[in-house]
Amino acid sequence: MKLKTKLYAAIFSTLCMGLHANTIISNEKLTLNKGSFKLECMSCHRTVEKNFKKRKLIGEHEKLTVNHGKMWCFSCHDETDRNKLKLIDGSLVDSKDAVQVCAQCHGVVKRDWDAGVHGKRTGNWNGEKNILACIKCHDPHQPPFQPMKPFSPPRNRFGPIKKAVHNNAHH
Amino acid sequence: MCEDKENKVDKAFESVTRRDFIKGVSGALASTAALGAAMTPALDMGKDLSWDEFYQQHYQELTVEQKEKIFKRIEQKVKTDYGVDNANVQDPLPQLGVEFAYALNLSKCIGCRGCEKACSKENNSDRASGMSNIRVLELDKGSINLEKSSQSYNPETVPQEGKYYMPIQCHQCQNAPCVKVCPVQATWQEKDGIVVVDYNWCIGCRYCEAACPYYARRFNFTTPEIPAEEINPDMGYLSNRPRPKGVVEKCTFCLHRTRNGKYPACLEACPTGSRKFGNILDPESEINYIIKNKRVFVLKEELNTQPRFYYFFD
Numbered sequence: 119m120k121l122k123t124k125l126y127a128a129i130f131s132t133l134c135m136g137l138h139a140n141t142i143i144s145n146e147k148l149t150l151n152k153g154s155f156k157l158e159c160m161s162c163h164r165t166v167e168k169n170f171k172k173r174k175l176i177g178e179h180e181k182l183t184v185n186h187g188k189m190w191c192f193s194c195h196d197e198t199d200r201n202k203l204k205l206i207d208g209s210l211v212d213s214k215d216a217v218q219v220c221a222q223c224h225g226v227v228k229r230d231w232d233a234g235v236h237g238k239r240t241g242n243w244n245g246e247k248n249i250l251a252c253i254k255c256h257d258p259h260q261p262p263f264q265p266m267k268p269f270s271p272p273r274n275r276f277g278p279i280k281k282a283v284h285n286n287a288h289h
Numbered sequence: 290m291c292e293d294k295e296n297k298v299d300k301a302f303e304s305v306t307r308r309d310f311i312k313g314v315s316g317a318l319a320s321t322a323a324l325g326a327a328m329t330p331a332l333d334m335g336k337d338l339s340w341d342e343f344y345q346q347h348y349q350e351l352t353v354e355q356k357e358k359i360f361k362r363i364e365q366k367v368k369t370d371y372g373v374d375n376a377n378v379q380d381p382l383p384q385l386g387v388e389f390a391y392a393l394n395l396s397k398c399i400g401c402r403g404c405e406k407a408c409s410k411e412n413n414s415d416r417a418s419g420m421s422n423i424r425v426l427e428l429d430k431g432s433i434n435l436e437k438s439s440q441s442y443n444p445e446t447v448p449q450e451g452k453y454y455m456p457i458q459c460h461q462c463q464n465a466p467c468v469k470v471c472p473v474q475a476t477w478q479e480k481d482g483i484v485v486v487d488y489n490w491c492i493g494c495r496y497c498e499a500a501c502p503y504y505a506r507r508f509n510f511t512t513p514e515i516p517a518e519e520i521n522p523d524m525g526y527l528s529n530r531p532r533p534k535g536v537v538e539k540c541t542f543c544l545h546r547t548r549n550g551k552y553p554a555c556l557e558a559c560p561t562g563s564r565k566f567g568n569i570l571d572p573e574s575e576i577n578y579i580i581k582n583k584r585v586f587v588l589k590e591e592l593n594t595q596p597r598f599y600y601f602f603d
Contacts, residue, residue, distance in 0.1 A: 266446060274420075
């Protein structure tokens with residue numbers, strides 16, 4: 119590349135960065151989390167025999183069950199390189215790009231997510247944003263959003279003014 | 290019904306100034322018993338205020354220098370009242386070409402009250418009464434009767450089968466009944482659509498609270514109690530600086546954040562991503578996408594309040 123073109127490219131890319139310096143919050147890598155330490159998938163899978171059979175897993179993945187349409191492991195994981203996720207066309211992606219996996223089947227939701235309407239963005243409404251990836255809210259194996267304990271209820275009630283005045287009069 | 294009330298109030302106070310109003314409060318104007326009760330805080334409010342505060346001009350007439358002095362005074366007061374010395378009072382102004390709007394996705398909200406708590410913290414609201422400018426209602430699926438909603442629901446986990454959840458806060462109405470009924474113009478709509486209260490001008494009559502069809506205004510019966518370590522030092526003069534006793538407060542879309550480009554605190558806190566906020570005048574904004582592509586509605590449309598707060602299902 120000529121110096122000038124390089125320069126323009128650099129300017130352009132910084133401009134772009136300035137305009138959409140958004141960060142996607144995802145997980146960098148696929149790892150098996152065991153308490154405080156993380157295991158590389160391939161640390162075991164270099165030696166564990168591949169098994170395409172749909173079954174109840176034992177050992178390391180004992181607690182893992184998949185309940186997501188009719189899918190099983192290799193709909194999303196590569197059978198050879200376990201550190202990678204696999205798209206339907208066979209190409210491999212890292213965990214940080216897991217959105218691409220989801221987008222294959224959830225096109226409508228993905229479009230809303232691209233527009234910032236499904237999922238969550240934090241930071242600046244007119245500037246830099248942090249965008250949560252799908253897997254920050256949905257477990258790919260059990261995708262429904264998990265129920266949670268609500269914060270404690272408020273002590274006072276607001277409503278039709280008569281009630282509010284009445285209740286608050288006790289304070 | 291609501292209109293009647295407004296008209297009456299409009300007429301009664303057409304030509305009354307703020308000080309006349311305070312003086313005349315116990316006389317002919319406060320004719321009904323209910324009104325009398327609502328007035329009590331206004332009458333003893335003077336006690337809590339210093340001379341400077343009481344005679345402070347209306348916000349909209351203050352010069353930059355006067356504001357600076359007032360901000361310093363407030364910072365000092367935060368230090369004496371709450372033991373916090375890093376308070377920084379600012380007054381970010383509406384931005385040109387910006388009108389804010391909010392949209393809330395009722396198919397996603399699970400009723401966790403994360404927004405309610407975050408609001409209280411961000412806005413230095415009274416902890417003793419658990420004050421928050423957001424209230425989350427639990428409703429039966431298929432019903433939209435707010436009067437039958439629950440605010441005190443407390444199951445092990447949310448969402449519950451057969452229920453949906455509707456957080457309510459100020460709708461920053463374009464045609465705001467609360468602004469119209471204020472007898473002293475202590476509350477008004479700013480250019481970016483945010484309805485604000487001048488806490489130093491408010492006389493605590495609570496007409497606005499009664500006029501709001503969304504139950505979005507709150508009255509400070511006591512001086513807000515906030516532990517020093519929980520004070521949010523980033524304060525807006527028209528938003529989250531600690532309020533004195535006897536004044537009304539409300540959601541301001543966190544203007545001390547949003548006018549500086551940030552998202553409101555309730556949106557940041559929501560784990561489900563139900564809350565969407567932005568500039569309705571920007572065709573590329575998230576909020577514009579929602580208006581164009583989702584079926585949005587406003588609460589109590591028949592009142593013609595024209596909220597800037599939309600709900601939608603998807």
